[in-house]
Amino acid sequence: MTVSTPTANKAAARVLSQFVATGVQTCFHGRHINPQILADLDGNNWRLKDYQQRGGYEALRKILALDGGAGLTPDQVIAEVKAGSLRGRGGAGFPTGLKWSFMPRQFPGQKYLVCNSDEGEPGTCKDRDIMQYNPHSVIEGMAIAAYAMGISVGYNYIHGEIFATYQRFEEALEEARTAGFLGTAILGSSFNFQLHASHGFGAYICGEETALLESLEGKKGQPRFKPPFPASFGLYGKPTTINNTETFAAVPWIIRHGGQAYLECGKPNNGGTKIYSVSGDVELPGNYEVPMGTPFSRLLELAGGVRNAKQGRTLKAVIPGGSSSPVLPASIMMNCTMDYDSIAKAGSMLGSGAVIVMDDTRCMVESLKRLSYFYMHESCGQCTPCREGTGWLWRLVSRVHEGRGKPGDMDLLNSVADNIQGRTICALGDAAAMPVRAMIKHFRAEFEAMITNSRAAATASPAGMRMASTEARSI
Numbered sequence: 001m002t003v004s005t006p007t008a009n010k011a012a013a014r015v016l017s018q019f020v021a022t023g024v025q026t027c028f029h030g031r032h033i034n035p036q037i038l039a040d041l042d043g044n045n046w047r048l049k050d051y052q053q054r055g056g057y058e059a060l061r062k063i064l065a066l067d068g069g070a071g072l073t074p075d076q077v078i079a080e081v082k083a084g085s086l087r088g089r090g091g092a093g094f095p096t097g098l099k100w101s102f103m104p105r106q107f108p109g110q111k112y113l114v115c116n117s118d119e120g121e122p123g124t125c126k127d128r129d130i131m132q133y134n135p136h137s138v139i140e141g142m143a144i145a146a147y148a149m150g151i152s153v154g155y156n157y158i159h160g161e162i163f164a165t166y167q168r169f170e171e172a173l174e175e176a177r178t179a180g181f182l183g184t185a186i187l188g189s190s191f192n193f194q195l196h197a198s199h200g201f202g203a204y205i206c207g208e209e210t211a212l213l214e215s216l217e218g219k220k221g222q223p224r225f226k227p228p229f230p231a232s233f234g235l236y237g238k239p240t241t242i243n244n245t246e247t248f249a250a251v252p253w254i255i256r257h258g259g260q261a262y263l264e265c266g267k268p269n270n271g272g273t274k275i276y277s278v279s280g281d282v283e284l285p286g287n288y289e290v291p292m293g294t295p296f297s298r299l300l301e302l303a304g305g306v307r308n309a310k311q312g313r314t315l316k317a318v319i320p321g322g323s324s325s326p327v328l329p330a331s332i333m334m335n336c337t338m339d340y341d342s343i344a345k346a347g348s349m350l351g352s353g354a355v356i357v358m359d360d361t362r363c364m365v366e367s368l369k370r371l372s373y374f375y376m377h378e379s380c381g382q383c384t385p386c387r388e389g390t391g392w393l394w395r396l397v398s399r400v401h402e403g404r405g406k407p408g409d410m411d412l413l414n415s416v417a418d419n420i421q422g423r424t425i426c427a428l429g430d431a432a433a434m435p436v437r438a439m440i441k442h443f444r445a446e447f448e449a450m451i452t453n454s455r456a457a458a459t460a461s462p463a464g465m466r467m468a469s470t471e472a473r474s475i
């Protein structure tokens with residue numbers, strides 16, 4: 001049991017006050033480039049009146065023709081989102097406008113809109129900042145999406161361990177309801193949209209969209225077989241569209257300024273800005289919003305560069321899109337721009353935009369051991385390759401790290417990863433396998449050196465060798 005002592009409380013308060021005072025670890029530090037979602041935030045101006053001062057709810061008024069304009073039809077809203085090349089910020093980068101067009105708008109029964117605020121990918125901490133400091137951007141974005149797809153009920157599924165953020169979002173919802181931006185006959189129009197917050201359960205797998213739907217229905221959060229996809233069989237078996245928090249928060253800007261303007265903020269096929277959660281060995285970890293296509297070197301500079309560079313530390317590698325995206329060595333990363341296409345071309349994924357920076361002191365074997373432990377721990381256990389394979393990966397990497405590796409272990413690791421990837425119900429299996437393959441591809445020599453050196457040390461000490469072979473049999 002952990003006992004909270006006055007000293008521990010003081011230390012926690014000191015860390016927290018530093019966090020709030022500098023804003024560096026969060027998003028109100030002013031080190032963004034052309035921000036759209038995080039613009040002008042100071043940590044306190046999250047309320048409805050502040051949001052409206054920043055132009056909030058103008059987009060909703062625009063589509064409902066409440067400002068003297070002609071309004072936008074649902075098809076026109078979808079066309080703007082498509083023109084802006086907004087791609088889903090939850091990980092896969094799927095085109096949002098296209099996803100919205102899959103919703104069977106004329107379906108006679110209830111349809112649902114769901115926001116995925118589960119945000120469990122290690123390294124990712126942007127959605128909680130959006131909900132904490134700019135919650136109305138998500139509410140307005142969801143209302144616009146609901147209008148575009150003819151949906152009258154929505155839920156925001158919020159990660160279970162960020163209760164203060166959940167409460168903040170509830171408060172913002174209440175403000176929006178009272179002001180007539182949510183509910184029945186919104187702002188006097190014929191558009192109805194009821195939006196509710198739902199408290200998640202804190203498991204990584206609940207971020208997978210079908211596991212999220214199960215969890216939202218009150219069941220165990222385990223992914224469903226697909227097809228059918230949520231667009232035809234979603235929440236309570238009804239047509240459902242799910243998008244990430246940041247995806248929804250980007251929508252009001254697109255409608256206010258037009259899809260073309262949004263596209264021009266980024267680069268072709270990668271419209272607008274993206275929020276990156278930069279962590280690891282940098283001087284100023286935090287959330288940074290920059291245009292799609294910004295060079296990685298510029299993002300690193302915004303985050304203060306590699307930590308202790310003056311003391312000789314250099315960039316070794318970067319995990320560019322959250323723990324499930326393949327690691328890239330510094331030499332490749334420094335030539336990348338931060339957008340879906342550039343990172344994919346380099347052999348990784350932009351994913352959720354969690355940029356984990358590793359300096360030259362980082363041991364790749366240890367890093368992979370941690371990553372593998374995470375995926376083993378978070379596997380929901382439904383499919384054998386993932387349930388068993390993630391454990392194999394972790395035990396294999398552990399034995400290399402602990403000096404009990406064997407010469408064939410690299411090939412064995414690759415083969416276990418091969419037998420997981422593409423053979424599971426959901427993409428958690430791929431997420432566990434891909435980092436392993438990338439680590440071996442780029443840093444094989446480091447793994448092999450550890451195996452060779454520890455075997456040499458063990459041979460020099462027969463007792464050590466005996467222990468090594470006994471423990472190896474338990475793998």
Ligand SMILES: Cc1cc2nc3c(=O)[nH]c(=O)nc-3n(C[C@H](O)[C@H](O)[C@H](O)COP(=O)(O)O)c2cc1C
Nearest residue numbers: 088089090116118119120207208209243244247427
């Ligand atoms: C294991 C796993 C965890 C995921 N976690 C999240 C998450 O926390 N937040 C999120 O938005 N998407 C997450 N996703 C992706 C969702 O399944 C889904 O693709 C996304 O919410 C769609 O939104 P978008 O189109 O706006 O990106 C996860 C996927 C997998 C396989």
Ligand code: SF4
Nearest residue numbers: 380382383386424426
């Ligand atoms: S891949 Fe893993 S997490 Fe996904 S359904 Fe299968 S066992 Fe569960």
